[in-house]
Amino acid sequence: MRTGLATGVLALLAVVTGCTKGPAGTAQVRERLVAAARAKGVRDGRVLAALAKVPREEFLPPDQRHHASDDRSLPIGRGQRITQPSLVALMTELLRIGPHDKVLEIGTGSGYQAAILAELTSNVYTIEIIPEFASAARDRLRRLGYAAVQIGTGDGYRGWPEHAPFDAIIVTCAPDHVPEPLKEQLREGGRMVIPVGPEDGPQTLHLLKKRQGKLTSTALIPVRFVPLVRPAALLSPRLRARQPAGRPELVDHAWVTTTQRYTHLGAEDLQAQVAGLPGTGAPL
Numbered sequence: 001m002r003t004g005l006a007t008g009v010l011a012l013l014a015v016v017t018g019c020t021k022g023p024a025g026t027a028q029v030r031e032r033l034v035a036a037a038r039a040k041g042v043r044d045g046r047v048l049a050a051l052a053k054v055p056r057e058e059f060l061p062p063d064q065r066h067h068a069s070d071d072r073s074l075p076i077g078r079g080q081r082i083t084q085p086s087l088v089a090l091m092t093e094l095l096r097i098g099p100h101d102k103v104l105e106i107g108t109g110s111g112y113q114a115a116i117l118a119e120l121t122s123n124v125y126t127i128e129i130i131p132e133f134a135s136a137a138r139d140r141l142r143r144l145g146y147a148a149v150q151i152g153t154g155d156g157y158r159g160w161p162e163h164a165p166f167d168a169i170i171v172t173c174a175p176d177h178v179p180e181p182l183k184e185q186l187r188e189g190g191r192m193v194i195p196v197g198p199e200d201g202p203q204t205l206h207l208l209k210k211r212q213g214k215l216t217s218t219a220l221i222p223v224r225f226v227p228l229v230r231p232a233a234l235l236s237p238r239l240r241a242r243q244p245a246g247r248p249e250l251v252d253h254a255w256v257t258t259t260q261r262y263t264h265l266g267a268e269d270l271q272a273q274v275a276g277l278p279g280t281g282a283p284l
C-alpha cells in the first residue's frame, strides 16, 4: 500500500516536472520548438508539423541532448553548429517547398535540416564537406526513416550538377558571395535561401528567386553561420594566402576553421523583420 502510494506520487511528480524519459520527453522537446518557431512568426503548417515530428535530440552529441528543446544553435563537433530551430523553420518556410520539389542543401552537418526538408518532399539532396559528418548523417537519417535523402561528400560551392536543376536551394554555411554554380543550378521559378557575409563580419540571410532566367535577391535578417569553406586544393594561390595563418587546419582534403561560430537571430520577431524589410530586389 505504502509502496503503491509512493510509486503513484513519484509518477505524478515525474509528469508534473516533465522528468519522464522516452516518447513523452521527446514530444515535449518538439512542442517547445514549435512554440519557439511560432513565436518567431513561422506560420506554415507543414513546416511546423515537420518541426513537431523530427526528434532534434537524435541529431545532437550525447553531451548536448539535454539542450535539445532550447531554441538556439548547439555544438556538434569540429567547430560546427546545428542551426537554431526557429531559423531552420523560417528558412524552410521561405523556400515554399512543394511535395514534388527537388531540394539541395549545402552543409549537411548533423542532418537535422535535411530531415526537416525530407518531411516536405521526397527529393532531398545534401552536400557536406567533412566526410565523417556526411557518413554519420547518412547512418542517422537512415536509422530515423529518412533513407531517401541523398548525401554527397564534397565542396557544396560547386552544387550538385548531376542532379540539377533544383526547385529550392538552402545553404547552411556562409560564403562571402553567392556561388555562381548554385545560381546556375536553380530552376526557373526556384528559390534559394543563403546567408552571405564574411566569416568575422556581419552576415545577412538572402532570399533569391529566379524568374525568366534572372535572379532577384532580397536581404532579410542578420544571421551568423559557420563559414562555407573551400578545399585548399581548389583555392588559387592568392586565396590560399588569404586563409588566416595558423587558424585553419587541414583536415582530410578540407579546410576547417578552428574558430567556433554560431547562428543567432538579430531580431525578436523574425516574420515582422522579414515583412518589414524593404527587399532590395536588386538583380545579382
Ligand code: SAH
Binding pocket: 080, 081, 082, 083, 106, 107, 108, 109, 110, 111, 112, 113, 114, 127, 128, 129, 130, 133, 154, 155, 156, 157, 172, 173, 226, 227, 228, 229, 230
Ligand atoms: N544544416 C546543418 C548545420 C550546418 S553547420 C544541420 O542541420 O545540422 C554547417 C555545415 O556546413 C558544417 O557541417 C560544415 O562542415 C559544412 N560546410 C562548410 N563548408 C562547406 C562546403 N564548402 N561544402 C559543403 N559543406 C560545407
